Amino acid sequence: MSVKADEESVLGTAPEDWDYGRTGIWLIGARGSVATTAVIGLAAIASRLVKPVGCVTEQDTFHGACLPDYADFVVGGHDISGVSMVKRAEKLADAGMVPGHLVESVRAQLLEADGRVCSGYDPAGTAESQADAASRLSSDIVAFKETNGLRRVIVLDVASTEAPLDQLAEYHDIDLLKSALEDPARSVLPASSVAAYAAVLAGSPYICFTPSTALNVPALYELAGAFRVPTAGQDGKTGQTWLRSVLAPALAARGLEVLSWAGTNLLGGGDGATLADSRAVSAKLLSKNRGLHELTGGAVIPLHIDNVPDLGETKVAWDHIHVEGFLGSRLTIQTTWSAYDSMLAAPMILDLARLMTLADAAGETGHVGAFGFFFKDPWGSEEHSFAQQTHNLAEWALVASGRLLSDTGREQL
Amino acid sequence: MSVKADEESVLGTAPEDWDYGRTGIWLIGARGSVATTAVIGLAAIASRLVKPVGCVTEQDTFHGACLPDYADFVVGGHDISGVSMVKRAEKLADAGMVPGHLVESVRAQLLEADGRVCSGYDPAGTAESQADAASRLSSDIVAFKETNGLRRVIVLDVASTEAPLDQLAEYHDIDLLKSALEDPARSVLPASSVAAYAAVLAGSPYICFTPSTALNVPALYELAGAFRVPTAGQDGKTGQTWLRSVLAPALAARGLEVLSWAGTNLLGGGDGATLADSRAVSAKLLSKNRGLHELTGGAVIPLHIDNVPDLGETKVAWDHIHVEGFLGSRLTIQTTWSAYDSMLAAPMILDLARLMTLADAAGETGHVGAFGFFFKDPWGSEEHSFAQQTHNLAEWALVASGRLLSDTGREQL
Amino acid sequence: MSVKADEESVLGTAPEDWDYGRTGIWLIGARGSVATTAVIGLAAIASRLVKPVGCVTEQDTFHGACLPDYADFVVGGHDISGVSMVKRAEKLADAGMVPGHLVESVRAQLLEADGRVCSGYDPAGTAESQADAASRLSSDIVAFKETNGLRRVIVLDVASTEAPLDQLAEYHDIDLLKSALEDPARSVLPASSVAAYAAVLAGSPYICFTPSTALNVPALYELAGAFRVPTAGQDGKTGQTWLRSVLAPALAARGLEVLSWAGTNLLGGGDGATLADSRAVSAKLLSKNRGLHELTGGAVIPLHIDNVPDLGETKVAWDHIHVEGFLGSRLTIQTTWSAYDSMLAAPMILDLARLMTLADAAGETGHVGAFGFFFKDPWGSEEHSFAQQTHNLAEWALVASGRLLSDTGREQL
Amino acid sequence: MSVKADEESVLGTAPEDWDYGRTGIWLIGARGSVATTAVIGLAAIASRLVKPVGCVTEQDTFHGACLPDYADFVVGGHDISGVSMVKRAEKLADAGMVPGHLVESVRAQLLEADGRVCSGYDPAGTAESQADAASRLSSDIVAFKETNGLRRVIVLDVASTEAPLDQLAEYHDIDLLKSALEDPARSVLPASSVAAYAAVLAGSPYICFTPSTALNVPALYELAGAFRVPTAGQDGKTGQTWLRSVLAPALAARGLEVLSWAGTNLLGGGDGATLADSRAVSAKLLSKNRGLHELTGGAVIPLHIDNVPDLGETKVAWDHIHVEGFLGSRLTIQTTWSAYDSMLAAPMILDLARLMTLADAAGETGHVGAFGFFFKDPWGSEEHSFAQQTHNLAEWALVASGRLLSDTGREQL
Ligand SMILES: NC(=O)c1ccc[n+]([C@@H]2O[C@H](COP(=O)([O-])OP(=O)(O)OC[C@H]3O[C@@H](n4cnc5c(N)ncnc54)[C@H](O)[C@@H]3O)[C@@H](O)[C@H]2O)c1
Ligand SMILES: NC(=O)c1ccc[n+]([C@@H]2O[C@H](COP(=O)([O-])OP(=O)(O)OC[C@H]3O[C@@H](n4cnc5c(N)ncnc54)[C@H](O)[C@@H]3O)[C@@H](O)[C@H]2O)c1
Ligand SMILES: NC(=O)c1ccc[n+]([C@@H]2O[C@H](COP(=O)([O-])OP(=O)(O)OC[C@H]3O[C@@H](n4cnc5c(N)ncnc54)[C@H](O)[C@@H]3O)[C@@H](O)[C@H]2O)c1
Ligand SMILES: NC(=O)c1ccc[n+]([C@@H]2O[C@H](COP(=O)([O-])OP(=O)(O)OC[C@H]3O[C@@H](n4cnc5c(N)ncnc54)[C@H](O)[C@@H]3O)[C@@H](O)[C@H]2O)c1
Ligand code: NA
Ligand code: NA
Known part of the structure; x- marks a missing residue:
């Protein structure tokens, strides 16, 4: 924590002032319960209708960290469901989960976000090869970035949990995998992996909030590594x-x-x-x-x-x-x-988006172990103790902010 | 933790080798449930009949700390009950708490310890002034020390919880307090405070495991301070x-x-x-x-x-x-x-005895805040988070051990 | 249960057809949570917006009993609060207890019922004697009955719980009590007893859903007895x-x-x-x-x-x-x-109103012990076992219905 | 209950005086936890070391029923384990379940009962046909009866739970089943069914305390029916x-x-x-x-x-x-x-043995539905409500006792 104190004195500037520009949040499973709740919450917090209760990054220990403002996020995503975010939000209100008046207050923002939702990849009944699917999904992300003038897009998987994978030779051999991906007759990867691949193809930091396979295919992870984006996972540790x-x-x-x-x-x-x-x-x-x-x-x-x-x-x-x-x-x-x-998961989505923005700006690549705080099955860390993870996350945020401010981050390159 | 590593390399000696000689544990309330269980456990662990499950000082984080062996402790104490430790142990066995065969195995040690129990101070129906009572209790401790060839005696209050105190002028004025203590017609202090005072008079480190008043009388604490012993409390945080x-x-x-x-x-x-x-x-x-x-x-x-x-x-x-x-x-x-x-409290009594031995040897005086780990109402610390207390205690043990080994402790004076 | 079967065959008429005319429910504490929930529920059930889930009298074992229709009840009451039933209902909806749309649907009925709420008796700061107060309250009930063309009015105490009573000589001597009631300078009875007294003065069956004193004043109970109404209590057994x-x-x-x-x-x-x-x-x-x-x-x-x-x-x-x-x-x-x-209490209020209507029509007077089913502290019964009470209540309902149908009830006199 | 009162006055004899002679309890799974606990308890109650807490038949509602004395029971059984009841009892004491001193006090009775345990039927690795096995088991029961001068033997299955059955044609056709039983190469029935069959062959009332198949094979149940014994089950409803x-x-x-x-x-x-x-x-x-x-x-x-x-x-x-x-x-x-x-099951074993003795004496045959009180899956009854079952059981006991006393029972034939 002395890091932070030093910086302030040296730089004479509050770290919170860092200008990230506008950042995109791209939700895979954008019309689901977690995603919809996160979007309602983001809008309500940005409009100061509610306080960010349940957000880790609002705690005192993060006061010195450079984190983007809620108001600077723009949301889009993929889903395979035709039920809009607004409809979903209404259902959540009927179920007594979200206050109905809050849904009303942010209806415009929900409509706007839902308008940016594109068709996800559904392995069932599609003719496109997985390589094509990944490139289509990736283009959606890039288009979202450009259309909305975003400096970066954080991709977050909050789609339905998939079944676990049987082992295939393709999972351990990049070349085998690549040719399988080209074959329109095959669905070698589960949907979560195609989506994760699309994220890294688009140069986006990628976060896996589900227990699905995602990057847990060695050959895919190797492939993804080449794109040098920060990644974090896996399976939100909420309850x-x-x-x-x-x-x-x-x-x-x-x-x-x-x-x-x-x-x-x-x-x-x-x-x-x-x-x-x-x-x-x-x-x-x-x-x-x-x-x-x-x-x-x-x-x-x-x-x-x-x-x-x-x-x-x-x-x-x-x-x-x-x-x-x-x-x-x-x-x-x-x-x-x-x-x-979902009320436990949604604020973590916002926290992860903020922290991943910092990670990316500060030049992190590969699994950010310090984000293990948020996950049942942390990538890049063996630490499971929550107290230790709490300590590690806050420390990471301050060190990364320090690095960012001292011009060693990717941002300034 | 680097502290520890450095020391080892510098001193070329395993810290565990520190020779404390024999240490006394003096239990106020020696025939109670917590006390009896602690004595059974101490004997059983020292004789390697059971493993020290539930003892904090056995954890990895304490491996570098200099702590006395279980076998080097000798137990005595005060009580106002005539029911012996052995009888109490049998009752605890009948209640299904302690295995009966364990009580049998350590019967000799229980008898021995019980033989060293002296009459405590009972404000009800006594003619002695509290000054006399304190000096009597103090002499018991000193005699225990000398008879058994002990290098130091750790006094631990595990007597029955007392009612809280009404405020008196004497509690804020040393001179008023002193003369009240001399007056055989008055019982100005509760029994726990008389016992605590006796401990410091005997030059013994003092630990308050109960919520009773003990040293929480400003004038008494001032008085006690002059004796420069380490103190810790208060009220075991077990459940x-x-x-x-x-x-x-x-x-x-x-x-x-x-x-x-x-x-x-x-x-x-x-x-x-x-x-x-x-x-x-x-x-x-x-x-x-x-x-x-x-x-x-x-x-x-x-x-x-x-x-x-x-x-x-x-x-x-x-x-x-x-x-x-x-x-x-x-x-x-x-x-x-x-x-x-009592099964939760007893191992803490052993931990506290070991750690307080280190504290005393390493020259601590006054409230040892790092012992807040053990207490509901920590003396010398505002920290209540258990995770933070865990960290603080282990760090304290290593730092104190380092100090001890580098000859700055009281031991070597 | 053979009772019922016999009757049907003998009388050639479905017992459910009994015509009670319109019945009043007079709620003491009419603007409270239990009362308001009961009124919402009554309106919603009568309008067939919801099913009478939670109502005992809807169970199979009551199929042969003669009970009034929900639609034939008219609600009024006393309260000392100025916050209307509608406002209270809105608060309950905000608290997530009652669905908001349900409150909207029965708003008219709530307004109507609230319009029939009169000022209750508040011992604090009143100049009227308790005799006057009782007679005022009683007149309110009688006026309610006449204005609305009701055949009978069931009075139900669902007001705030009072403190228990200290004993007075007046409580055991009718004459002493009477003169104390006349004295404007005294508040000899608690409010619940004044209200209960008013009910019996009005010739109304009286039910005490609270643990307040109510009729538990021997002299008052004697006085009340003269009015020969059925009574039931005490303290709803809901959770x-x-x-x-x-x-x-x-x-x-x-x-x-x-x-x-x-x-x-x-x-x-x-x-x-x-x-x-x-x-x-x-x-x-x-x-x-x-x-x-x-x-x-x-x-x-x-x-x-x-x-x-x-x-x-x-x-x-x-x-x-x-x-x-x-x-x-x-x-x-x-x-x-x-x-x-209140969701547990409210359906019992409706059950009690229906069953008490039957009791009154069938000529019951004094404590109806079979209603012990509903109460923590049953009047007129020593039975506390719920299974036994369940049996007793259903049996009572059939026997009372039989009595009613065979012309021995008060109704036909 | 009037039944009982009448009888007493008519017969001029306390129903409890009925002389059942000595009754056998034959436990299938006699060395298991439930069985061993029941035997310890039976001995301890009969010797008046403990009160029969947990025994239903000790309740007031059974005061008028004719039930055998605990001291008149003799225990034997089948098991396939070589670990004796005494060893099992010691293990239960070590586990803290049974007080060790109680096991000591009834050691003689345990040894005696264990001496009457015969080899059960173990389908794994046996050369005998199931018809032979059933007849062997049956002879064991008959020999037990004769050797010990017992008037009747109640057989109780408390053996390990078996897997559920696949359907076979033999289960629905007596002739097919009979010839399969004769075939030493086949194990058409599960062990529980062989044991149940042996019980009825021996003319013994049979109780199934487990969820195993037992008599739930239509053809077997038909076969068993010919022997006209009372039966009860299934799967003790204890927790x-x-x-x-x-x-x-x-x-x-x-x-x-x-x-x-x-x-x-x-x-x-x-x-x-x-x-x-x-x-x-x-x-x-x-x-x-x-x-x-x-x-x-x-x-x-x-x-x-x-x-x-x-x-x-x-x-x-x-x-x-x-x-x-x-x-x-x-x-x-x-x-x-x-x-x-097992502490919940064991007293039910004693209750069932007592009540089944009455049932048999009073001439019951086939499933005694009133014993559904004791079972998760009652034979001969659709009633699952415990309150109703409580009522039914007590009523049955009084009616059956009345029948017994008025000479219509099997006993007097
Ligand atoms: N506390 C929590 O809520 C919590 C904690 C940890 C993990 N998670 C995980 O978060 C995920 C979302 O949970 P939820 O409650 O929002 O579920 P949900 O079922 O409400 O939403 C899932 C959404 O994913 C969409 N989807 C399915 N397959 C897709 C695909 N191939 N591409 C794009 N979208 C697809 C669905 O149409 C749906 O809209 C689950 O995997 C869950 O296990 C949730
Ligand atoms: N988990 C725990 O067991 C736990 C946790 C926190 C604090 N404590 C505290 O530890 C204390 C002991 O608990 P216990 O269960 O052993 O109680 P206990 O009643 O079994 O034993 C108390 C003993 O203190 C003795 N005593 C009473 N007054 C005395 C006096 N003036 N001088 C000397 N001895 C005296 C009694 O005779 C008795 O033998 C209590 O104050 C309790 O609140 C226990
Ligand atoms: N499950 C249950 O809800 C339950 C169970 C058993 C008993 N009760 C009893 O029911 C009663 C009502 O509970 P509630 O939750 O509706 O309470 P509440 O506080 O919401 O309502 C009580 C109402 O009584 C009114 N009141 C107070 N004094 C009065 C007086 N002298 N005359 C007329 N009205 C008066 C108050 O103004 C208020 O509107 C309480 O006594 C409670 O103990 C409730
Ligand atoms: N509360 C309860 O304990 C309870 C409640 C309902 C049902 N039950 C049932 O009671 C039965 C006994 O439970 P337990 O805890 O005593 O189990 P256990 O495992 O302690 O005892 C089972 C005994 O059955 C014996 N056995 C196994 N196969 C046999 C065979 N073919 N012939 C003769 N003996 C055989 C075993 O050797 C063992 O001694 C189980 O089926 C259990 O599901 C128990
Ligand atoms: Na990991
Ligand atoms: Na009563």
Whole structure:
């Protein structure tokens, strides 16, 4: 933190003054619940209708960081659904999640953003090769950037969770992969990977908020690496998994040994329906449990996700933690979590957009490990403890801001 | 942590090798549940019957610290109860808290420790002046030290919780206090303060694990200060309050605002019976809520403690946390905690004894703020976040060990 | 149930056809949360906008009972607040409790009902004697009946909970009480008792949904008895207490012995604010625990109610039940209840109005014990088991309907 | 209940005086946790070491029923495990479930009972035809009866849960089934069915406490019917399912509509290990959910059972109940259940043995529907409401006792 203090004195300028120009946020899954809530929130915060409660970057520890203003973001995206953001927002209001009057207040901005939504890539029933699809998606992003006079576009994947991947030889060989991509008869990559590829082709920083495959194809990641953009992921750590990453390290700090950590999730909404598919849910379960496995060093950790449509947008999660303490004694902790899931994710979308703008400006490339704070399955980091991640993120923001201000960032090149 | 690395290379000696000689642990309330459990555990760990699960000082982050061996501790203490440690241990075994075979295995050590328990100070029905009482208690400690060839004696208050104090002029004026102490007709100080005073008179480091008044009398603290011993407190942070100090900062780190945090505690055992007294419980409630008040910045925090004798040694605590998130949305977290209370406290007693031995050897005097890790109401520190306290404690241990090894400690004088 | 079958065959007429004419519902506390919700619901059900979910009298077991139609009720009442039902309804909608569009749909009916609300009796700052007050209130009820062409008026107390009463000689001596009532300088009775007295003076069946004193003044009850109206109470059993009256008898049926049953309630809203007063809360606590005391035969039953304003209209209740089973083993059950409190009370108001109409028509006078189903502290019954109460209520309804149809009811006299 | 009163006056004899002689309890799975706990309890109650807490037949409502004394039971059984009851009892004591001193006190009785345990039927690796196996098992029961001078033997299945069955033609055709049973090369029936068949062959009343197939093979049930013994089942309703059968009817009685009822079970022990097998667990899940399905009329009811070995003999169950109330409002109830599972089952084993003795003596044959009180999946009854079952069971006991006393029972023939 002394970094920050020094800079101010040296430069005689408040870091917040950095001029990023206008920045684009490109949402893959732009008409989904998380995306729509983020757009409502962005508009409401930019118009000062609400305070940015739930935004990490508003905390004191980020006061010295150079972050773009909410009002300087422009939103667009891809989706494969024809239900507009406005319709979706109305549904969310009916479900009691978003206040109806707020939707009314930002209806214009929702309409505007929805007008910038292009057709996503849907592997089902398309004739185009994946190479063509990626280049089409990429052009959409570039066009968005140019039309709106944006200095950069942050691409964020908030589309439906996909099933996990079977292994193919193409995933480990760039040349094999490339030719498979050219073949219109094949759908070698899942949609999330095509979309991620399109982002890097467009030179855009890319963030994966879902547990889908995305860049987790070695050959694709190699390919993407050549474009030298910053990337971050994976799978937003918003609820139960977050709570676990808070509690598990604290138990460990006291020398208490977790024997088992059993959990259940109940959720409805779009995400609930998607996860009712046993293949999609398995991707999510793996992603949710990875951190806990690390943090507890191999406790028994059964976990379930149930689609309970009547819960609507609410997610309820129960955890039962069985711990060994002094002289073989046992301790149990139970937690029940109940929240509108998208309300936890949406402010993180805004935080990630702001921080990724800084990362890009400050010249980061590849996985930004410090963004592990936001993810169940952090790319570029082995750290799962939330307290440590909190520390790391704030430190990164100040160091990156320092680098930006001292002219070593990409911005000034 | 580089501190530690440097030292090793410079000194060419493993810090763990530091020779503390034999150290005394003097327990005020030596025949209580926490004390007895700590003595059982100390004996069992020293005899390698059990692993030191639940001991903070066994964690990796303390590997470089100079801490005394469990086997080098000798236990004595004060109590006003005639029920021996062995009897108490048997009761704890019957209640299912301590395994019966463990009590059998350490029966000899319990008998030995109990043989060193002297009559505590009981304000009810005594003719001695408090000055005389303090000097008697102090002599007990000094005799314990000499008889057993101890290099130092750590005094730990684990006696029953007292009612909070009404204010008196004597508490703010050393001379007034001194003459009140001489007056056999008066009981100006509560028992915990007399005991604390006796500890410092004996030149012993003093730790207050209870919410009782102890050194919280300004004039007494001033008096105690002259004896230049390290002190730490107050009120062990073992269960619900600990969990709160883990969760509250994590919520804050995400920009989520706690609106209310309501809690209930159910407990039986000796502590339950004591807290059934509405005056004693008010001391505990104040102490329990202070940290949460700081951490949440003024949320509504109703809290109850109920004496539920059928729960025996088990403590059950329920918390309901109501949080405001993005766009005015609400999040609720409930936690239920169930544990044998003394099983959480006892390993901390061992940790504190070890760390206070280091503190004393390394020349600390006055409140050791870094020990706030262990306390609901930390002396010498405003920090309540458990993650931050974890960091501070480990760092303190390494720095103090470094100081000790580089001959600046009191030990070598 | 054979009663019913017989009747139908004998009388050749569906009991549901009984013509009650128009019935009045007079709500004491008409602008409160429970009252307003009941009025919204009555209007919405009568207009077939919603189904009568939550109404007991809609269950199969009541199919043979003679009950008035929702559309035949007319609402009026007393209150001391100037905030209209419409305003209150809008607040409830803002709090997310009632759907906003529903309030819009029944706005006309709310306005109409609110137009029939008269000034209640407020002991604070009034010059009228309580005898005068009772007669004024009584006239309001009679005027309501005549103006609206009602055959009978059911009076329901849903006003704020009062503090419990200190004992006075007047409470046990009709003559003393009468003269105290005449004295304008005295407020011998609490407001709820004045209101209850007014109801019986008006010849109205009276129901006490609150834990306030009401008819629990022996001399007043004697006085009231002379008017030979049916009465029922007391304190709606809607949430935690209801759950207890379901679980406790079931545990007993299995020979399991409750050792302790500890509970906590968190609530905001008007009722929360009222109960923040330590005197009002003590009435409620007594009332809540009476049944459990009976059902468990003397277990330890600590109970708390906290005012947590941020919870708004939501009530959250936690119970921890500690049970002894086979061979001294222990079982614990925890329950957490979360609901909009008034949403549970309001349908009971409609049920009670319907059933009391039947009771009155069928010639019941004095406490109708079978209505204990609805109450924490049943008048005229010692039964607290919900299963038994369910059976009793349905049976009563059929028997009373049979009586009504066989011309023995008051109606035909 | 008048039945009972009448009888007493008519017969001039206390019903409790009925002389059943000595009765056998034959446990299939005699060395399991439930069986061993039941035997410990039977011995301890008969020797008046403990009170029969948890025994339904000790409740007031059974005071007029004719039931055998605990001291008149003799225990034997089948098992395929070589670990003796005494060893099992010691393990249960080590696990903290049974008090160690109790095991010591009844060691002689455990040894005696274990001495009467014969080899059960294990389909894996046996050369005998199932007809031979059934006749061998049957002879064991008959020999037990004769050797011990028993008037009747109640057979109770408390063996490990089996996987559910695939359908075969043999299950619907007695002749096909018979010839398959003769064929040593085939294992057409699961072990539970062979054991049940052996019981009826021996003329013994048979009770199925497990969710295994047992008599649920139409052709077998037909075959068994010829032997005219009373039968009861299936799958002991001890914990979560019991709680559901208490709560669901109570919600229905208030007109509240269950939208979803999601549950999770965590358990260790022998039963936990068995249910870790995904085929065995599916039998249990079906059986557990059947009643709830009936009671809620088709709510969403996801349910999980996890094997969590560190929980030992403890079962923890969490339920989340989402309910629709008045005007579309929502109510949630959560329950957490924690208990030693076998401690809930064992007293039911004793109750069932006593009640089945009465049933047999009173001439019942086929499924005794009134015993549905004890079962998740009641045979011979569609009733799942626990309150109704409680009523039915007590009534049955009195009526059957009346029949017995008026000489219409089988006993006197
Ligand atoms: N707390 C949270 O809400 C949270 C936390 C972590 C991760 N996530 C993840 O965020 C994602 C979005 O969640 P949601 O609740 O908004 O789901 P949602 O179902 O409401 O929205 C998903 C959107 O993605 C669109 N989509 C599907 N396939 C697409 C494709 N090939 N290209 C473009 N768009 C496509 C859908 O049409 C839909 O509009 C999910 O993967 C979820 O697992 C959410
Ligand atoms: N998790 C925990 O167990 C925990 C956490 C924080 C604080 N504490 C505090 O630790 C203390 C001990 O708890 P416990 O469960 O062991 O209680 P306990 O009642 O079992 O033991 C207290 C002992 O103190 C003795 N005592 C009372 N007055 C004394 C005096 N004037 N001088 C000497 N001895 C005296 C009593 O005789 C008794 O043996 C309590 O103040 C409690 O609030 C415990
Ligand atoms: N589930 C439930 O909601 C529930 C259950 C049991 C009992 N109750 C009882 O029902 C009552 C009403 O609850 P609420 O939530 O509607 O409370 P509320 O505070 O919203 O409403 C109470 C109303 O009573 C009015 N009032 C106060 N004193 C009065 C007087 N002397 N004469 C006439 N009116 C008066 C107030 O002005 C207010 O409008 C309370 O006593 C509560 O304890 C409610
Ligand atoms: N609360 C409860 O404990 C409860 C409730 C309902 C049902 N049940 C059922 O009761 C049964 C027993 O539970 P448990 O906890 O005692 O299990 P357990 O695993 O401790 O005991 C099962 C016993 O059955 C024996 N066995 C297995 N196959 C056999 C065979 N073919 N013939 C004879 N014996 C055989 C095993 O060797 C073992 O001794 C299970 O099916 C369980 O699902 C238990
Ligand atoms: Na990682
Ligand atoms: Na009563």
